[in-house]
Amino acid sequence: MSEKSSSTIVIDAPLADVQAALFDIATYPEWLTSIKKADVLESDDQGRAVKAKLSIDAGMMKDRVTLDYDWSAAPASLSFTMDEADLLTQMDGTYFIKALDEDSTQVTYELTVAVSLPVPAMMITKAQQQTIDAALKELAARVS
Template identity: 85%
Template sequence: MSEKSVSTVIIDAPLADVEAALFSIGSYPEWLSSIKKADVIESDSSGRVLKAKLAIDAGMMKDRVTLDYDWSAAPASLSFTMDEADLLTQMDGAYTLKAIDSDSTEVTYELTVAVGMPVPAMMITKAQKQTIDAALKELAERVG
């Protein structure tokens, strides 16, 4: 059983700008260093991505994963679950957004990852935390 890693940051950008970056999953490779490729497989009638295949290179976590996106709590939250992957057995996460004021947004990112090979839990937790921290930093750079 994997443990969830969570981090929260305040980004100096309006909520709409943060949403625009986070909700444009196909453009992740433009600003997220851990996402090398993002192919949108399925979208809904509003153009929101429902399924995407991502090539991930986040240190020890290197894989091709297909993620299903859940927009039911949008725009306050966007969550995803892993449909399939080459190596990972679990990759679930969520971004939760909250406007602090007109020029700043609180973003919380939670991530749970499991691998199908014996890897110490401490290493997985460290990799999750590094992935989250890097993603939040890169998001802030993208919209700030």
């Protein structure tokens, strides 16, 4: 069983700009260094990705994963769950997005990962935290 990791950042950008970056899954490789490729496989009637295949290289976490995106709580949050992967056995996450004022947005990213290989839980938790922290910093750089 994996532990959930999370981190929160305040970004100096309007809510709409942050949501636009986070909600455009196909552009993740342009600004997220851990995502090497993102192919949207299915979209909903609003053009939002509901299934995407991502090539991930986040240090010890390297894999090709197919994620299912849940838009039921959008625009306040975006969640994903893993459909299939080569090595990972779990990859679930949620971005929680909240405007603090007109020009600043709080984003909390929660991530849970499990791998099929025998890796100490402490190493997985550390990798999760590094992935989360990098993603939030790169999101801030993208929209600021």
